[in-house]
Amino acid sequence: MNNWDARYATRANKMRASEVRELLKLLDQPDILSFAGGIPDPALFPKDAIRSAYDDHLGEGADTALQYSVSEGYKPLREWLVRHMASLGVACTIDNIIITTGSQQALDYLGKLFVSPGDTILTTWPTYLGALQAFNAYEPRYDRLIPEGGNMTPAAYRNNAQAAGGEVKLAYLTADFSNPTGETISRNDRVKLVDLAHELDIPLIEDAAYQALRFGGENVPSLLALDIEREGHIDRTRVIYSGSFSKTLTPGLRVGWVCAAQPVITKLVLIKQAADLHSPTINQMVIHHVAERHFDNQVAKARAHYRERRDHMLEALTRHMPAGVTWTKPEGGMFVWLTLPTDMDGAALLARSIEQIRVAFVPGSAFHADGSGRNTIRLNFSLPGADTIETGMSRLGALIASEMKADKKLAS
Known part of the structure; x- marks a missing residue:
């Protein structure tokens, strides 16, 4: 054996x-x-809308829908996402967006991009189990991220990481309706987290899978929006926004996206080329078709x-x-x-x-x-x-x- x-x-x-x-x-x-x-x-x-979208794209346009495509993602979907991100206070272009096969793939790619064995990831306790699974493959250690503040200074985080034989490489959290706690981070604490990322010179991954599902309280700007407000342009930010259609339209088509500074997107494109070439073209086209016509109504219903x-x-x-x-x-x-x-x-x-x-x-x-x-x-x-x-x-x-x-x- x-x-x-x-x-x-x-x-x-x-x-x-x-x-x-x-x-x-x-x-x-x-x-x-x-x-x-x-x-x-x-x-x-939205089963009827999805069925109609597949029918449309498997008609005269089937050759495109069933063909290989660019690794960055279906351009009309990325253009829709530029408008969607603008509605969240995030000014960007399609060069700041890559389509992923669900947001879970994005977490895996980001771990691959930033983390070497022995490096430190900052995350809340508790945190999303799927993020731990994605990052664990890259052999990190973890230190506790406390959004509301605590005794850990940037220097303390650095010293802990260096004592363990690595560096602080990234921070990760869900700011809105966290999985698993359901809690939301206040605007003041978000500003502190963005400041911490800049002081440590590390990426801050904002898992926004649930951001659209607010049904109480007041909207809070995304971490990326706050970072753009601070830095003046998305290409100078450290926040990496990971979004998904799984909780708003359907999880089965496995369509997510990353919005971030262009140099990060460029590297993620290279990783995607090596991993799966591109997310399924027809699924991206269907999601775009449905999002263009039904996204706001679907979110309101949800x-x-x-x-x-x-x-x-x-x-x-x-x-x-x-x-x-x-x-x-x-x-x-x-x-x-x-x-x-x-x-x-x-x-x-x-x-x-x-x-x-x-x-x-x-x-x-x-x-x-x-x-x-x-x-x-x-x-x-x-x-x-x-x-x-x-x-x-x-x-x-x-x-x-x-x-x-x-x-x-x-x-x-």
């Missing part, structure tokens, strides 16, 4: 299965009430739909969670973050939850680069309906209460 483990590159040791992707397999079990995946509600997908789901979940949590459990109250996105009593383990709770009450969620430690946060869990509210939310939170609240009671007995 071949010993494949001895033949893999050292980076393969950093590769781990996604707890979220594994939990999604539970969706095939009809009795499971799942609050695990960050999955858009397929009832919102906001109203997810606001209602969020409200159902917050109300159900208030009714069913025992004292000692707290949770975030997101103004958008798809997630609520629960903090359990300090001695309760989210992974152990999940095992009992699946076995006893058939409710799935994601343990919070998966989102921490250092494996901490064991007494936290993530709940998704975008996919389950009101009845599922009510039943699931009732069951979960009762289970947590029984666990707390058992722990109290053991302690006494």
Whole structure:
């Protein structure tokens, strides 16, 4: 039998299965009430518009739609994105945009571009699990990024990185309705983060997957918009904006984009040429067709739909969670973050939850680069309906209460 483990590159040791992707397999079990995946509600997908777009592009223009294309991406889609970014306060040209196969590919490319083994990545704890997976292949270490401030100065970050044998190479975070916590970073804290990136002379990756899904509170400028405001031109900025159509139109076509200074885009184009040449042309053409005609309406529908789901979940949590459990109250996105009593383990709770009450969620430690946060869990509210939310939170609240009671007995 071949010993494949001895033949893999050292980076393969950093590769781990996604707890979220594994939990999604539970969706095939009809009795499971799942609050695990960050999955858009397929009832919102603009199926008719997508079908019409495919029909149009597989007509007279099929030769173009089915052919190889440029690595930068479909030009009309990039031109639409220039207008879209302008609506977010980001002045740019098509030379500042590359189309990627979902925003996940963008994270992988950015890790490949900036991180050498032993280098340091700054990220929030918790943070998006998929980002950790993408970056781990490039063998980094992590240091904690605290957007609201803390004791870590730029010099302290540098010293920690150098002591570990590398440099601080990038910072990463979701500023709007974070996955997993649902929290949003204030304007003042965003300005501090942009300042930190300039002081450290590092890229700051802004994962904007959920930015369009605001259904409460006031809009906050993107990190890239604030950096342009500071520097006067996108080509002098350090923020790299990663966007996606997955949460607004559909995830299945796998279309995302990066908006950044032109030198960064030029390097990303080279990486894409070596990786997959270009994202599927026809999918880009279809996304452009649908975005041009339906984007604003789709976003409005998604906001109203997810606001209602969020409200159902917050109300159900208030009714069913025992004292000692707290949770975030997101103004958008798809997630609520629960903090359990300090001695309760989210992974152990999940095992009992699946076995006893058939409710799935994601343990919070998966989102921490250092494996901490064991007494936290993530709940998704975008996919389950009101009845599922009510039943699931009732069951979960009762289970947590029984666990707390058992722990109290053991302690006494």
